Amino acid sequence: MTSKKWILLALIVAVVIGFIASGGNDLLTLQNLQDNQQLLEDWIGRNLVLAVLGFVAIYVVVTALSLPGATIMTLAGGAFFGNLYGLAAVSVASTLGASLAFLVARFLMRDTLRRRYAGAVAKMDRGIEKDGAFYLATLRLVPIFPFFVINLAMGLTSMKLRTYALVSWVAMLPGTFVYVNAGTQLGQIQSTGDIVSADLLLSLALLGLFPLIARFVVGFIRRRKVYAGWQKPEHFDYNLLVIGGGSAGLVSAYIAAAVKAKVALIEKHKMGGDCLNTGCVPSKALIRSAKAADTLRHANRYGLESVPVRGSFKTIMDRVRAVIAKVEPHDSPERYCKLGVDCIAGEASFVSPWELEVRHNDGRIERLTARSIVVATGGKPAVPPIPGLKDMQPLTSDNLWELREQPERLLVLGGGPIGSELAHAFARLGSKVTQVEMGERLLAKEDVDVSELVLKQFQADGVDVRLSHSAVEFRMEEGEKVAYCDHQGERARIAFDQVLVAVGRVANTAGLNLERIGLETLPNGTVAVNEDMSLRYPNLFACGDVAGPYQFTHAASHQAWYAAVNGLFGQFKRFKVDYRVMPWVTFTSPEVARVGLSEAEAREQGVAYELTRYGLDDLDRAIADSEDQGFIKVLTPPGKDKILGAVVVGSHAADILAEFTLAMKHGLGLNKILGTIHPYPTWNESAKYAAGEWKRAHAPQGILKLLEKLHGWRRGKDTKTPRSLYAPD
Known part of the structure; x- marks a missing residue:
């Protein structure tokens, strides 16, 4: 946290400690209020304006700092100011105090939570944006939910302050009235439990359903409005x-x-x-x-x-x-x-x-x-409007399959998955392939080390990869098809026989x-x-x-x-689409397979992570197949084995990824993968070895040292490391 946040937190803690130390929690009790009721009424009668302002100020502080005593203050409002003025004073003060607590929680914790739990916070914010007002109203209408918890929790969301204040003010009125009205009969109350009977709580709980009913009604009205002007058929085919x-x-x-x-x-x-x-x-x-x-x-x-x-x-x-x-x-x-x-x-x-x-x-x-x-x-x-491109009768992933003769020189526009797959395939089939990508690397949605490994293999297989090149014009020059590209302000000329466009859809x-x-x-x-x-x-x-x-x-x-x-x-139940575990594969060689967060995405979203890496050059099956290149990367929260994302680059990457996808979908961590028997020698053993790398990095060193001493003690008094049998005397 920043220094300003620490200062505010320290101030709040000091005030709370001072309140408790000075006996504030003993002052705001039902018994103390009843004992001093007559004295307070006499003073208020002589200083009404000052009393109201003081009451509101104290109420705001108590609510803002989540101090105990808000219920007693509400009773006091009814006892000393009556139903009308008491309700007005309490509702204004409680709304102001709740709003301050809301802002304090947001200032102190919102940014921290957004950095550490970006995905969860984003999902929560989407729900709040859509239905937050209805849910807040429901919680406010039912007094069994501690209001100070609602104040703090809502401050961690993206709800706007004016929405929070308005909904809180309106929704708290019924419960506030119950307590203010009870305060007018203060002498007859033996405990706060006398105020709300089981019947009253049930009534308020039913009242709490009102926002949900209102949500349904609003949805119904919206649907009717959307369909306005259309005649729905009486029967359907x-x-x-x-x-x-x-x-x-x-x-x-x-x-x-x-x-x-x-x-x-x-x-x-x-x-x-x-x-x-x-x-x-x-x-x-x-x-x-x-x-x-x-x-x-x-x-x-x-x-x-x-x-x-x-x-x-x-x-x-x-x-x-x-x-x-x-x-x-x-x-x-x-x-x-x-x-x-x-x-x-x-x-x-x-x-x-x-x-x-x-x-x-x-x-x-x-x-x-x-x-x-x-x-x-x-x-x-998609075929971009580059001058002269249409005259080249470009190939796309749609019409490519009509080819009968292999292009000797193939120009591929695009360094994404489709362009990369087809560029590599045609190069391996013998075409001289030039691949043009306007960005700084191939497969821009993947991590840099992934792109670099794919680029290295492409170049080894003869693909002429032109990064940071933007095609700006196509021409016929002396019977030859030519593309001109802009490269860092310079004009590059590329001759070709066929051009394949793969720049999106x-x-x-x-x-x-x-x-x-x-x-x-x-x-x-x-x-x-x-x-x-x-x-x-x-x-x-x-x-x-x-x-x-x-x-x-x-x-x-x-x-x-x-x-x-x-x-x-959908008229009975609607399901929201779940994209949490979405795998994808680019079928180049090496294959690139990913599920969940990449390193770049984790950094962009502020998600804290640890990286576990396992090189496929260490896998026995990869060595036996002479395909021992590539790696596995697994992202996990610091100190935990939950999988946030996995990247596999290498032969059979798509098949290896399935195990990580299954684990993420069903909440299985790396420890579960490590504890699963994998047949030897297989490519999927690499998932277990990656889990083993994580386990090795998180081995309990303190316990291992104690075990070392235990084993030494069990061998005898001499706990030194034994000499090698082959060491010279």
Whole structure:
């Protein structure tokens, strides 16, 4: 804490100690108040204004410092000033004191908590921003909750002071009135327990439900307001309509069919979406072929004779299409029809929040209604407006798979996961690859040491990586395609045969007619979703690339569960999407796999952490496979084995990461991983060895020294270290 905070804390402690030492806690008792009631009434009668001001000042100090006696002060307000003036004095003083306590707690502890527990604080702040006023009112209305605890706890949140003061003032009035009114009959009170009977407490508890009821009513009014101007159908064709047959749409439809809802899936092109047709499946098939080529080219690593890699690029692409065809039945219309989904080949656009106009691929047009609709239209590669780029007929992750001839010189724009995966694959297949990245390193979302290891391998495999290069113009010069890049103020010229653009993605929202129902899109085309994956209308949902923020197949599937379940059962219970444990993998070589916080993110968020590192060059299986490069990094809170994040860089990183992901999801620490038997020799042993590194760093040195002495004592009186049998006399 800063010196100002220490000074304030010391002052508060001094005042509290002085209050107790001077017998203040004995003064503010029911018995003392009753004993001196007549004397105080006479003095107040002669000095009313001074008495009121003094009473308010003392009440504010007692409340602000959370001193015992607030209840007695409230009784005194009724006893000496009556119901009206007593209620006014007490309500003003209690609100001022509570606000001061609120500010003191915020000043002393808020920043510290935000640094140490950034994630938890951010989540708490989001909840407070949305429903904090309702929850505060509920706590204030029920006097069984100690008000000083509420004052201090709320000060640690992001609630605005004016909201806190206003809600506290209004919500404390009923309870304040009860005690002030009791104070007017001070002589008849034997103890504070006489003031609130069980019936009264129950009544106040029921009153405490009012804010929650109000929240429901406000939500109902908001929903009615959102739907104003729209006529809800009396009957619906479906329980759920899903637009888009990619990963998110397929999972949404699958869940609906599994719970026997009537569901239709509308897809205008190919079922399976990007993942099956242009993304995950074909790219991994190509990467596998590239890895096989690299193995043949470097067979001497395994005691074999390295051979020149010869092959037909057309044959490689035929294999890619064969892989797609083999996976395709998993996502086929035939399969989903058998599951109970109506699969419609066509394009959908909104007519109302419950109605879609569907233009079938055969030209027919019909309108379909549903209680809930899920938008899962995915995304597409972004092509930046660089002069001359479109004239180059650029490749993207969409049209790349139509290639029949391998580019001799391939220019790749983008150093993110997609650009890096494809750049490395084509280099290993024999293309001369130049990769242009406008940033200072590849894979900018990863830690610096991760990027450096990937860059080193890329360069070893012949990829010409140009960092801090921004493509500014494309030209045809003497029949040759040329890109000009800005590099630290200088102009760099790069000749190429084909250019692959991998600089990001935009959502597919064109043609949905979202403007008709008042839905706006963000600059990248995505739609803004709530925590339950709903849109502006509570019955409309979005998931996958069209919703963001993650553009992974597994993230789309994860979101789809929430969209489908909330769409079908949201009137009874809504679930907020959980992103706490979101793994991802970049399938370069070495693979880069991560879950949870990276070092950079932990530092940015102010999260205190310890770093445990294990080098895969020490793993027996990695050595046996001649793939002994890479490392594991695990972030844990200081002194604890809870996993905050894990990064694996190396061969089989994606498989190794699964163990850390499972542990994080179910709250298992490194000690549990260390205590689990792992078969030898396997790649997953590395997770256990990483846990062992953490354990070694946290070994109880004091106990170990005592054990050393114990073992020495058990050997006999001589506890010195024995000589080696082979040492000379």
